Amino acid sequence: MDKAGIAVPSKDKLPGVVDTLISAVRAGELDDMFAQASKQRLIAPQPTWRCYNWLGGDAAALFVYGHSLAPNDDHVLRFIEKGKVGRLYVSLYGERDTPANCAIIARAERMSAVRDRFPLEVAFFGAQDAAVWGSH
Numbered sequence: 001m002d003k004a005g006i007a008v009p010s011k012d013k014l015p016g017v018v019d020t021l022i023s024a025v026r027a028g029e030l031d032d033m034f035a036q037a038s039k040q041r042l043i044a045p046q047p048t049w050r051c052y053n054w055l056g057g058d059a060a061a062l063f064v065y066g067h068s069l070a071p072n073d074d075h076v077l078r079f080i081e082k083g084k085v086g087r088l089y090v091s092l093y094g095e096r097d098t099p100a101n102c103a104i105i106a107r108a109e110r111m112s113a114v115r116d117r118f119p120l121e122v123a124f125f126g127a128q129d130a131a132v133w134g135s136h
Contacts, residue, residue: 061087065132068100069107081111084118091127 062085069077069090080088090108092101105124112120 059085063089065091069104081114087121089123092124093127
């Protein structure tokens with residue numbers, strides 16, 4: 001670590017780091033790389049980080065209620081993708097074929113598609129019918 005608290009790679013790994021940074025600058029992804037690293041550095045010591053680690057665990061099922069599975073939460077969704085949860089149940093609000101629900105369905109199915117060693121079965125349910133907070 002240097003004085004600013006930044007991890008400095010050993011000299012033999014430096015060319016790879018430099019190449020990665022140059023590629024990211026050319027692709028316009030440097031801000032995304034730093035934003036992601038900053039976000040992880042800020043949340044790692046927090047109790048929510050333990051929750052993220054649990055998402056990657058080996059629970060039999062995970063229910064996702066009232067979540068858009070939007071790209072701004074990819075850092076959370078990747079824990080599910082890399083984990084061992086066998087079944088993912090995702091709520092949809094309203095008609096299945098709305099643009100928002102189609103995006104949710106596509107993202108959930110993509111989480112299943114990237115799994116290699118531990119299959120992920122995805123199912124959807126109506127958020128309005130779930131009575132999560134008690135009776136209707």
